[in-house]
Amino acid sequence: MTEPVHHVIIGSGSAGFGAARTLRENDADCRITMFTMDAIPFYQRYELPQIFRGRSDWRDLLAVPPSFYEDHRIDLRRRCRVADVDGANRKISLSHQETVAYDRLLVCAGGRGYLPENLTGYGELIHGFGSFEAAMQTYRDLPEGGRVVMIGGDMVGIDLALTLLDTGYGVTLITNSQTFWPHELGAEERAPLLDVLRARGVTVLEDARAVRVEARNGGAPARCVTLDDGAQVQGDVVMAFCGLASSVEFMLRAAVDIERGLLVNPQLRTTNETIWAAGDVCQIWHDSEKAYKFYHGWKNVRVMGELAARNMQGANEVFDVDVEESIGIGEDGEIVSTFWTRGN
Amino acid sequence: MNKSGTDIQFAICGSAGDGTIASGDIVKRAAAAVGFHVIAFDVYPPEIRGFGKCISRIRVSAEQAYSLKEKTDVFISLNDSHAIPHVGEVRDFGAVIYDDRSIAPIREGAHITAHIRPAQIPYGLPIRQISEQATNAARSRNIVVLGYMAGLLKLPSRPFREVIAAKFATKPQAVIDANIRAFDAGLEAGRKVFRLDDVDVGTVPDHGGSEAVMMTGNGAIVRGFLEAGIQSYFGYPITPATSIMERLAVEMPKQGGKFLQTEDEISAIAATIGAGFAGSRAATATSGPGLALMTEMLGLGVMAEVPSVVVVSQRGGPSTGLPTKTEQSDLNLAVFGGSGDAQRIVIAPTNVEGCYRCAGMAFEIAETYQTPVIVLIDLYLSNRYETVFPSHENTFAPKPRKVPELAEGEPYKRFAFTESHISPRALPGDAGMVHTVTGLEHNELGRPGDGDHMRMNAKRHEKLISATRYPGLTVAKRFGDAGKVDVGILGWGSTFGEILEAMFEAQDAGISCSAMKAVMLSPLPVDELRAFFDDCRTVLVPELNYEGQFANLVSGALGRPVVRLNRTVATPMPVADILAEVKRLAAEADSPERIPATAGVGS
16 A cells, blocks of 8 residues: 655645645545644735734634644644755755655745845834734734834735724835835836825825834834934834745755745746745746746735645646736725735 | 633643653642632553653632543643643643754654644743753753743743742752742743633632642541541551651651551551550551452451541552552442451542541541441542632541440440440540450450340441431532432542533533432432432433442442443543433433433343
């Protein structure tokens, strides 16, 4: 009797979850193990602003109940950090010194919030929003009616900013090149969108660069951001939304090609025949542009995870951009992004 | 039982030497110190030698709890290989705390994260590393993890520090300081963690100024003995009764008592009966194998009508059996063991406070009825910790002895037939009361050879009948719904806590249900039992033995059918098992085709 194929998935977000579900749907016998740093099973990150609308129980955000994993025989290993991938011997090493063998590996580790180089020294003073725990900490630290100083303002940040305004908070946005990321917009394209934000009540500071963040000990508001022109902006919480940096550090010995992310072919396979990648962690070869490209946004990411899973099981499907990048202003005067508009 | 406010079960699992039991002890004492009710039970390896798996389970509640819960709320692993089989005990959205580092490579699946279910909340921390940073040693891992837990759950830290300081009070100050540092380091780490579990810490209950005392069943036995003025103890060590003699060896000399470790159990009971004959409040304690050796001498105690107290803490049997596991399979031996018709008094407390009360009253009962009294407990009750809120009044102290009065020239009849069947008892040395005491059948004077065996047998049995009405002793008590019910649960000993919890859950489920505990098992309180049976459509008897020893005893005495629920699983009776059976019986009570219960031995 042969051992069932062991699929290991690193990451439990939209891509990883979609992959696991697809693997099980197509093969009742295979073994599926997911590793994630998170403590919470898969939930949609874009739901996190809902915390400010009173949905503060993480269980309300879950995409599926915890029993789903057991029912579908998916071993979900949380709070596990992958330290190393040995692509030649098909083994991963976890930080607690456990080694796990795989037959096929899918990397969906996503990315972590990017912080501009000049602000990395102030990380402890900047609130995060990359996980439920971080979002809740922000929610707790932000006084009622308080103000958030937002640096950058990628689409996750914009979504949060609008929610904050709806729920009685103030937002000061210090724009930079990452504003509206992953949409890559020039100044002219950004201008009308920023006007929408101003109209909604956001204080927008253009052509300014945050250079220092300070805690105002015992004072209120609790944070002070100094701009490159010496001006100071005060807020209760400082947050940075400057896009994502791919989480690939554990892949350095995996014998796969890495640029800013894991390089994969249109079938989402890396340069190692047993390793695939999907989601924000990978750059996909775009044949017509002759370049590797990131495809962000939860809809693209989910499609990638499912496609990679099918290819791991023998298919040969090519990733075709499911959602074209587009951002604009809708008939209702609101910002509409094809990547980030909520949907099914 | 659904309780309001705090109701948390902690479990700490590690290997012997990890400080597992010590850390559990700190949790229970810290919780009791701030006023919570505590019920706790430690599980040791099946061998008595000190290695293998240890688990300390502690239930902390604002309201009185009666047993450990089926599911744990907060689980701590100090050793993954031991802890992994128990992760499944953690309820959904409960916490699992573990070391997220390893000092050596481990095989696939050997880390606890491979076994934490998706609905359980993992909390990993570098326990060893924090211990080494705080104390330069890894041995304080168990204290670090307590600090982490306290920080995570926002528990008050002062009681922990005080208990830790008290626990190491006999060590150099540096040891105390190191452990406090370890606790504080864990506390700091725990406070930084965002909680995802839904464990409700609640608020500390108000007991109106009454101070909680935490005891094990064995500890409560000792306290009861001491308050009753025990004068002589003779014992031979045996698990799980040994801690009784260990404590008495320390405490008895302080109040002028005599303590002797004998060469075996036969000597222990012989000396106890000898001391009892001399008028000393005398006791011994043993377990099933020891009781088996003592039965001949117990017969002497019955025949010679000498008071004595024997504590029997049951463990898994027969033979050496399972020395560190609990069972209720020595009931037959306690009630019937020995030759001849040798009825004695057997009382079985159901909780720690009951141990204290039964031990405290046992001497007076033995003296009143001039016969051995067996206090029958088991390992689960011996080692179980509970908070007790005792009264400050000692009601167990010996009362002045009444020396028999004789008319001029009247011979002293040590075994005189009386209306109560209890004869006036003189002690050796009482003027004019010289008498003979023997294991041979005898006449009223005590002389062997010409006694009326039939009449003496009747005297020895009938004098015990009134014991079921002994003042101040609860021989049986009913709980739950009054009047007619669909299901009655009848229990004895340590199992009754689980029975009560199951009864509460059954009531919550809308089942008409009562429970009765029988404390006096010999003679049986038949009136109370009969009234209970009269009210119950079905009577379930859960007990931790294979044969249904109590079920046999009761159904034989009453001639009534019972439904048996027997487990010999080396652990306390699962509440879920009792509840499932109650639900089944309740459903049958509603059904026109009822399954008949069984009656009598072997049926």
